[in-house]
Amino acid sequence: MRAMFVALALACVATARARAQQDAGPRPAVQQLQRRVLQVVQRTLGASDEQMRQLIEVNRKYEGERRALNQRDREARQSIRAEVLRDSLANEDEVSRMLDVLVNVQRQRLDVFVREQHDLARFLTPVQRAKYATLQERLRKKVEQLRQQNQEQRLSPAERRRLRQLRRMGDTTG
Numbered sequence: 001m002r003a004m005f006v007a008l009a010l011a012c013v014a015t016a017r018a019r020a021q022q023d024a025g026p027r028p029a030v031q032q033l034q035r036r037v038l039q040v041v042q043r044t045l046g047a048s049d050e051q052m053r054q055l056i057e058v059n060r061k062y063e064g065e066r067r068a069l070n071q072r073d074r075e076a077r078q079s080i081r082a083e084v085l086r087d088s089l090a091n092e093d094e095v096s097r098m099l100d101v102l103v104n105v106q107r108q109r110l111d112v113f114v115r116e117q118h119d120l121a122r123f124l125t126p127v128q129r130a131k132y133a134t135l136q137e138r139l140r141k142k143v144e145q146l147r148q149q150n151q152e153q154r155l156s157p158a159e160r161r162r163l164r165q166l167r168r169m170g171d172t173t174g
Contacts, residue, residue: 038052038056041055041132041135044131044135045124045128045131045132046128047124047128050123051123051124051128054122054123055120055123055124055132058116058119058120061116061119062112062115062116065108065112066109066112069105069108069109069112070140072101072105073102073105074144074147076098076099076101076102076105077098077102078151079094079098080095080098080099080102081163081166083095083098084166085159085162085163085166113133117129117133120132
């Protein structure tokens with residue numbers, strides 16, 4: 001339950017941070033939520049104030065790359081999903097190209113993860129790094145789950161049924 005709260009809070013911070021960047025500056029509520037999330041992360045990792053300062057720096061360093069990769073991943077999955085929903089009319093070449101994009105994104109994600117772990121190893125213990133990686137993965141999954149739900153709401157009932165069938169069959173694009 002606590003881990004779910006952390007993941008949800010981190011998702012809120014990521015969304016709030018993006019909105020705050022669009023505005024003139026972060027609002028007090030956003031800043032308060034960010035502080036709260038940092039407290040939860042610090043408590044979960046058992047990190048010192050200095051470790052948290054360094055963690056924030058490393059997070060900022062990779063945030064843009066990670067966001068761009070997530071966007072490319074999302075776009076490729078949406079494209080694949082759209083083609084698969086067309087059944088026999090699906091463009092096989094487009095699906096193949098988008099699958100190649102997904103593989104490339106995963107390779108790049110791994111590269112970012114390796115570089116980030118190298119940076120984190122300078123000030124976090126292996127156990128702290130493992131806990132932090134788990135928090136990040138839960139956050140990524142939760143954000144993607146929320147996006148999927150939002151996207152599903154925009155589909156017609158027939159498209160929703162087809163998408164659910166694909167998910168039950170083990171479709172990894174949704």
